[in-house]
Amino acid sequence: MERDDETSLMLEPSYPDSVISIGKVTLGEENRKKMEKTKRDKQRMRITRIACALLNSGGGVIRMEMENEDVRPTEMGLDIERSLRELIQSKDLLAFFETKQQGKCFEIFVKSWNNGPFSKDSSVKPRICSLSSSLYCRSGTSVFSLNSREAFDFLKNNAEILGQEPSRKILKVMPKVLDNSNPADLIFQKYRLEYGEILPFPESYSIEFKQFSTHHIQEYVKNMIPEYISAFANTQGGYLFIGVDDKHRQVLGCAKENVDRDSLKSVIARTISKLPVVHFCSSKPSVKYSTKTIDVFKEQVFYGYLCVIKVEPFCCAVFAKAPSSWIVRENNVCSLTAKEWVGKMMDADPEFVSELTEDFESQLSLSHSPPLCRPVYAKKGLEHKEELQQRLFSVPPEHLQYTPKSLCKELFSQHEGLEELINKQMQPFSRGILILSRSWAVDLNLQEKEEVICDALLIAQNSPPILYTILREQNAEGQDYCTHIAFILKHKLVNTGGYTGKVCVIAKALCLSSESSAESLKGAVPLIDYPISYNLADTQQMEALLQSLVIVLLGFRSFLSDQLGCEVLNLLTAEQYEIFSKNLHKNRKLFVHGFPGSGKTIMAMKIMEKIKNVFHCEEKRILYVCENQRLMDFIRNKGICQAVTRKTFMRGNFEHIQHIIIDEAQNFRTEDGYWYQKAETITQGDKDCPGILWIFLDYFQTSHLKSSGLPSLSAQYPREELTRVVRNADPIAKYLQGVMQDVRKKPPFNIPLGYLEMFHEAKLVPGVAGNLEIIEDLNLEDMVIFVVEKCRCLLRNGYSPKDIVVLFSKASDVEKYKDKFLKETKKRKVSQINDEFIFADDMLDSVRRFSGLERSIVFGIDPRATEPAISYNLLLCLASRAQKHLYILRLK
Template sequence: MSRFKRRKTSMGSSGLSTIDITSNLHRYGDCILHCNVYISRGIHELDNDIVLRYACAIANSGGGILHMQNVDYKRGVCSKDLDTWWSGMEIKLAAMISSDDICNYFDMVGNYDDADLYLFVKTSEHICTINYHSRLPTDTATHDVSYQSVIKLLQKEGPEKPLAALPPVPTDYYYGITHECLKQETKQIQFKQLSGRNSRDGKGIPEKIKSLVSKYVSAFANHEGGHIYFGIDDDHAAVYGEDMSYQDQERTAKLVQLRMDVIIWGSSTFSAQRGVHWDIQFFPVQDVPPRKNPRFVVVVSVCKFPGGVFTATPDSYYVNTRNQEVKCWSFDQWRKAMLNPFRDKPELHGRFVKLPLMVPQAPLVFSLKHTINSIKSKLLTEKSMKLPQPRHFLSFINHQDTRDLICSVVDLFPAGQHLSLFVNCWGLSVPSAPIPKVICDLFVVSESSGCHLITFANSESSSIWTHAQDVAAHLKYKMVALGGCVAKFGIATHIINVKNFTEVKHDLDCKFYPSHFDMTSEKFDEVINSLIVIMAAYQPVDFTTLNSKDMSNILSCDTHFFMLTCDQFELLFRRQFTKELWVHSPPGAGKTVAAVQFVQELKRRGCQSSEILYLAENKLLCSYVGSFNICRVATRLEFLQANKDSYSSVRNVIVDEAQNFKDRDGDWYSAAERLTKPRENSQVQACTDKNLTAINSDLSLLERHGFFWVFMDYSQKVHKFSAGLPSIIGKNNFMMSEITRNSKEIFEYAMHFMNGSPEGQKVPLTDDMAGLRGDVEVSPHLGHDYKSGQSVEILKCDKEHLKEKLFQVLSGIIDSGVSVDDLAVLVGSKQDKPEVTANVKPLSQKIECGLEVDTVKEFSGLDRGTIIGVDPKVNSEHADLNKFILSLATRARDKLVIISTSDDIQQKLATKV
């Protein structure tokens, strides 16, 4: 079979011409905007300032290319025209990015006599704004705010300063005389004389005051408040007054009121009140010469107002990723985007670190300190770089020649590190409709060759090129806007016709971008890190992956994301096409998170909610997962007691906390497994990835078999009777071992009950786990160094004083500020639950909602910040006390209190503290 060959070219940044760019414009994986420019005119003439708006939008939206059609290129322009025009643009661009070095953000390609000019724009590292429409005062004037100043203004909080706190306003004014209190301008006092000046615009005094007042209002309100005196000469501070009738005064007051209503006072919904936030007064000037009309000094007063005062919505733009339309931020959107980098949740800093994502609208993402590096080390192994990932995706491509061709293309990247990922697998999804004859898209990041989107297809057409460009542009947008990549990089698109691959017109060595976009080892790390972020970040509430979000969604709600652990990432990435899988995990390693993430992936592939069943033993856990409304949810008992046709549409089953299941009431395992097997004459087929469907017309294996994933933890198998699970010997097994839920104090305490194994040692394999030997390593370890500072408390009391002791402990915890929503009381058996529930009822006077009281077994799979265990005990004939205590202890994230009435159990518990 012929191999796809590389061809060395001399084409580089030094030889990059506009003709080259134009001919290959369809191959750039970027946001591309188009406009006309007139280089013979000023930067604001004939709509030339569209360049500033579009450049601002691109910089705020992940970077891209501005294609400028040079209307003047045949009209006798010369090099000087381009230099003059572009130097003016550069001054404005520099101001837009807060005077940072524009060479780090903009690369212009083109000459004065080129029909097309191209501006390559890198993402900004904060929101770019052309005009803030906000000012601050000096001792003699006002000036536009800088980025640093506006950030400080937006962050100011607190009540406004009353008008009474301003310097007093004199009431007596004499023509031509400088008032003793008004000898010079300050940061709170400014003078303006309007009458007597020649005005070509024909405006009267009321209109002039209205047009001038805004900038002074903004400046004073943003500082310490102040007064604007109209009618005092700012050269000598002499009083001359303004020539105004009483009708002019009424009109001025109305016009200023209208202007105040337009000014933005910290929020688009706030309305400033006259007499509270601002005021206007008119004082007659005495001793006016007889031949002159009556004169008045007009004083507009403004209070100090926190949060920023703006004369208009700042001029800042973004690109709507859905239709490539340039839009202007609303004020509230812009404000939220400006403050976005400063969002944080300090309470999470113990366990997690805030990722330093320095792009305009980056999400707030928290991760374990080592997660990204750990995932990267798994992705960039020598073995994984030899094949496109995830490697099981290749098995869905029918033709061996096509599979060989894809692998041969990956072989073209031998120098340095590289990573090749199939697009539209878990974590790297792109919302695009299937294109006929497209087999698959492969995204390659190479340390030596940069980024490439390679589309394998059965033909080459304009629609396929459009598809490739859209996919590449979307990937870059995600990597920058959501993954936080601020490096200068581009994605070149390629189409390989598998039916005629020896005649590929463009090879992987062509240079499409300026030299500053070339890949380096530092850029490579940054690009890979951003890929990991968009693949592994999820919301803690609804488990929505970050990859499914866009900027407007991120900004519309004040939310945060967590990164999957390295174990969870490897499970979902490596095993996403494994039809039957047994996932083993110690308590606190995130089984439910991984289970729900996989449900979301099945839905992304086209599954309907009715085709996925989540099974668990516990009603509380089912209720929790059911609240996400992403699939069908049932307990084991509900599943077995349902009508046989109730689950006829189900083709995929996810079993959680399987160690708690029972084999009584029927063979739940066989019944669940049968749902995922092929069925004759069925009209409903197992869900398939939409892109996988486009790969082949015959995906019989994928269509016939659904997914059957079982999550379990044998170390928490408290009961000694059968769970109804078959032997795991010969099954596909995967082990998650990194625990993130518990504080270090609770983790170290709980590990003493995991078959007596302290941290860092392998847990001895039980009979149930024997099948894991040689397949996975069972070694639970803590994924963070977080200590809550609260040691595990083991309390002893008599049975008759248990109620008082429990009440005392609960009262102390609630009085310390612990939220009732983050607190649970767990008992040993159902028989104990009513009594304990009655014991805590008097606390209802202190709290607004009921206190969670449940059994350890029914609470399995859930957690709270604080757990109180009440009188733990088990029937030794039917249950294992060590595993019971392990399950109880690991429900607590930060604080664990266990109250015991048994001397033997109390001694056993206390010796482990």
């Protein structure tokens, strides 16, 4: 590779890791000393740039061909080592870099960056790795570049001053103005100076003297001023004098023959306008400066010009250029813009309001994790990643274990020779765990490959992780498939699961055929010989890697992401994961019964994503059907399927649909036709290749007395149950338990009696504090005042209007009471100017239309069913919508 532009630095294909080859490089200290400096610097910078990109993107390998004539073992060279130390800001190169030489091939193994403390250095590192921040500040009479740690402190201080943390609010900030009492301002006001005149002040914190270059003056100014503009703007403002001898303070200017006044001003203006700026405030002003060209006379004869740039203090951050920091993006090494760089540097765990913090426990914090990770939380009371790992992927003390046992048994019975093949491959390993899957591709949210019998991931002591792909027969693309899945898995373990150790995944594709029980594909031998430090040394390392795997497999985008404005992951429960892991080829029809708050809608979304990958189908082939429009809109906005209500489903022609997911099916009715038979006909019509029909329901939340159209309970087979109530805070969950008991004692006639026995299997997940208030005998005016005042109080405590919903018994009540709430909030807004809260349309709804959704705060207004037989069911549906605070208000 002769070109040095960033687009020429690309990942090499056919490796289960990020491998970047950079062509010929001279290595060894003595050899590099003999090189031409320009070439030596070019090679060093190329290696440093790639190392930075790999550090920031999950790690990888830099591969180069030694330009040296001999192939004796050699070192990189002191200049390269020095540059890499500057990159990680530590002397401990082995913490992130290891090297290997094989003949003329020289490889640098790069571990993922993480911002935890070094083993020999207790200080905390920056969030991402950078060679230079390109942020400058003044110190005394000097300009200095902030290193990554100093830049982080500078950015954090500015953000805190402007009010971004901890509440994450952005304030409008007026730009600061440089104090005109500065002595330099007197000179700035002048229009004429004498050549050789001594300025009456020295260089200082806010004053810098520079001389004009003797050649290429405009190019000199363009290259020189960015760091001074950045430094003054980021400090307290200042004056840059161009044309003054800094040692003697003499005015020298620049001869008029060598510079054009207007051209010089234009160059300065263009240069400053291109400086990257990053704002923490909402006003977003540009860099404020003034340029003055002062005439210089020599013995009363016009000689030339002195140029002064007056720079005002900047509200946020001004860069001299984009930071020297890189990342791997779409297989290319790309530089980060200043805005991207600040975003990653400032990336931190979300600042929950105190009330929300109590509900969740961190499973992966950004404080000690790789740069691309997102924070992961588990609901209090649920299994942590350590418990999930022990339950799903426990490492036996003295032997190698195959898991899950049921899948192993099924696969071995279906495929003759498979057990023999796997046993043969496992002979070198004595301790660890082999995790079988019908498709690790699907497990990683990728498309399944039909030729694959199964995949198996080996996590064993004294070995790197190995991914085996077992193919039905010889396939030229088999090794490429295995390599690609290993590549994705390796990066997900780091960038999603947060694994901070040295890690690789070896890819090995095998063929199972009738002629040979075990035949290894050509090219299956790994082409990278990793250092021994990439082997898993003990149980602690194996379990740490498996806990990262738990996050990869059980993580899903939390509903908190929308509330907090940043990506947050939650973990499935083991109960949910066991259902999600089912073989869709064998479970094309399934009824999932789940209690209120057990995560049925989350499961429905996850299953639809899996359907797309298992059956290679587009979103338009998957249909989600529910009873109410708000839930339909919520799912439709996720972009994972087509979504309609039951009424629309019964009116439309859905012949293009292959797979159907039904949610909240207990509230379906047959008034528009037999929806179940229609769904079954669409999905099960092709006997050779039926589609998926999964139905999620909870009879306890039935909100009508008509026929639901569901088959009888005994005919709802196969069937799975979600019994853990994971949504609601403790007092709300206990209240739900009591209401479920009431439903069980006085059930509507359209609820199967056998289903009511599920009540005994309900498991509440304790540990989340919350609030439940039931207020009786309110008049209408007091009820409205209570809701408005309580909302204002909750908003002052950090909640947002998106966290609140007011639910009425009937849809007609929404319009009936809406004006009263709006009137009350407007009245309070007038009396209390700072309170801008007002009820939005999506904050008012009926219980039935809100079914399947949830909010942190729910107000239930006079919950009374038209049919007394379903009063408890309606109350249950109302209360189960509340995650944290539930207020039930009954009118007189």
